[in-house]
Amino acid sequence: MAVLVTGGTGYIGSHTVVDLLEHNYDVVIVDNYVNSKPEVLNRIFKITGKKPRFYEIDVCNEQGLRTVFEKEKITDVIHFAGLKSVGESTQKPGLYYSNNIGSSLTLLKLMHEFNVKNIVFSSSATVYGVPDHVPLKEDDNIGGCTNPYGETKLDIEYILKYEAEQHKDMNIAILRYFNPIGAHKSGLIGEDPQGIPNNLMPYITQVAVGKRDHLNVFGSDYKTHDGTGVRDYIHVVDLASGHLAALRKLEEKPGLVIYNLGTGTGTSVLDLVNAFEKANNIKVPYVICDRRPGDVDENYADATKAFKEMGWKAKLNIVDACRDSWNWQKNNPKGYDK
Ligand code: NAD
Ligand code: UD1
Numbered sequence: 646m647a648v649l650v651t652g653g654t655g656y657i658g659s660h661t662v663v664d665l666l667e668h669n670y671d672v673v674i675v676d677n678y679v680n681s682k683p684e685v686l687n688r689i690f691k692i693t694g695k696k697p698r699f700y701e702i703d704v705c706n707e708q709g710l711r712t713v714f715e716k717e718k719i720t721d722v723i724h725f726a727g728l729k730s731v732g733e734s735t736q737k738p739g740l741y742y743s744n745n746i747g748s749s750l751t752l753l754k755l756m757h758e759f760n761v762k763n764i765v766f767s768s769s770a771t772v773y774g775v776p777d778h779v780p781l782k783e784d785d786n787i788g789g790c791t792n793p794y795g796e797t798k799l800d801i802e803y804i805l806k807y808e809a810e811q812h813k814d815m816n817i818a819i820l821r822y823f824n825p826i827g828a829h830k831s832g833l834i835g836e837d838p839q840g841i842p843n844n845l846m847p848y849i850t851q852v853a854v855g856k857r858d859h860l861n862v863f864g865s866d867y868k869t870h871d872g873t874g875v876r877d878y879i880h881v882v883d884l885a886s887g888h889l890a891a892l893r894k895l896e897e898k899p900g901l902v903i904y905n906l907g908t909g910t911g912t913s914v915l916d917l918v919n920a921f922e923k924a925n926n927i928k929v930p931y932v933i934c935d936r937r938p939g940d941v942d943e944n945y946a947d948a949t950k951a952f953k954e955m956g957w958k959a960k961l962n963i964v965d966a967c968r969d970s971w972n973w974q975k976n977n978p979k980g981y982d983k
Contacts, residue, residue: 773944818902
């Protein structure tokens with residue numbers, strides 16, 4: 646009776662594994678460390694006092710993954726494993742298609758072989774493409790993604806919809822994450838990007854810790870209250886609890902369900918910088934520069950469906966997330982590297 650967590654040593658996966666262990670789930674992680682470190686497992690143990698079983702395997706490796714299904718009594722899967730860098734995906738589209746879609750197909754094949762019915766999938770608000778309105782609801786149009794990363798998420802959503810049509814006994818939760826930030830309150834696990842961060846919060850914390858000189862604010866002429874881009878920043882601990890809510894939902898055998906996991910509140914780049922400065926009493930120098938290609942004015946969730954159907958909603962706010970991101974960064978200036 647175990648939950649298989651692919652990508653369980655990654656940023657969102659590790660926070661979800663902590664929550665699962667704290668709720669007494671039996672957890673099995675599969676990760677190939679392409680974007681995470683073994684040290685994460687020690688940190689999970691420090692927080693929970695528990696050691697999930699771990700297999701260093703590429704989810705695309707069918708034979709390797711089969712050994713996990715043979716050894717473990719898997720009842721549910723949470724599929725985080727995937728590559729997530731938008732910029733890299735435009736340079737290496739083939740890698741993104743083969744890794745993200747390939748891993749999902751291999752996993753589904755083995756789930757059928759071993760009669761595993763329940764899967765929670767990490768999708769993204771990126772599937773909404775360039776929104777013509779906000780807040781975004783689950784039945785709004787999807788498509789029009791501007792990069793291969795987003796396309797892989799969209800394609801996997803379609804694959805899962807066809808699976809659900811074909812296999813009426815399968816239960817599938819597609820979770821569309823908005824912008825995860827923050828870290829576990831212990832400061833022991835958090836986001837550990839390789840190289841120059843693409844995303845806003847890790848960039849802010851690296852400026853705060855002195856690793857980078859200033860933040861580049863990409864554009865100040867968006868149609869938003871202060872001209873900078875508006876997003877829905879959700880604390881990663883809230884996001885993690887959304888996965889436990891989804892697992893409980895799947896016990897009701899709903900077939901296919903889709904939920905936005907966001908807060909429902911839009912926050913601009915400058916709002917987030919101000920919140921960070923206030924929460925931590927640290928200055929974050931910034932320079933306004935050109936827009937980043939592909940960015941949209943505003944993107945935030947209508948998160949009411951997840952509350953109505955799963956009883957889940959975000960409890961933490963951006964000030965909590967700013968405090969916890971900083972706590973993680975200052976205690977681990979080099980991330981998981983000693
Ligand atoms: P992450 O890179 O920190 O975690 C992903 C984990 O998957 C890593 O530990 C990596 O080593 C592992 N992995 C990748 N390919 C693998 C493979 N073939 N076999 C085994 N392990 C593999 O990313 P994250 O931020 O935790 O994101 C988790 C999931 O959520 C991803 O699918 C991502 O696309 C999706 N998502 C993330 C965000 C975000 O902003 N972080 C937003 C929307 C959706
Ligand atoms: C990006 C990805 C999206 C992915 C998500 C989570 C793009 C176009 N979109 O979303 O597909 O699902 O990350 O991984 O890359 N910003 C700055 N300076 C920075 C970094 C960001 O001003 O150094 C601004 C951006 O212009 C944006 C906001 O901060 O307005 C948030 O950016 P980011 O954290 O990269 O997330 P998204 O662009 O929403």
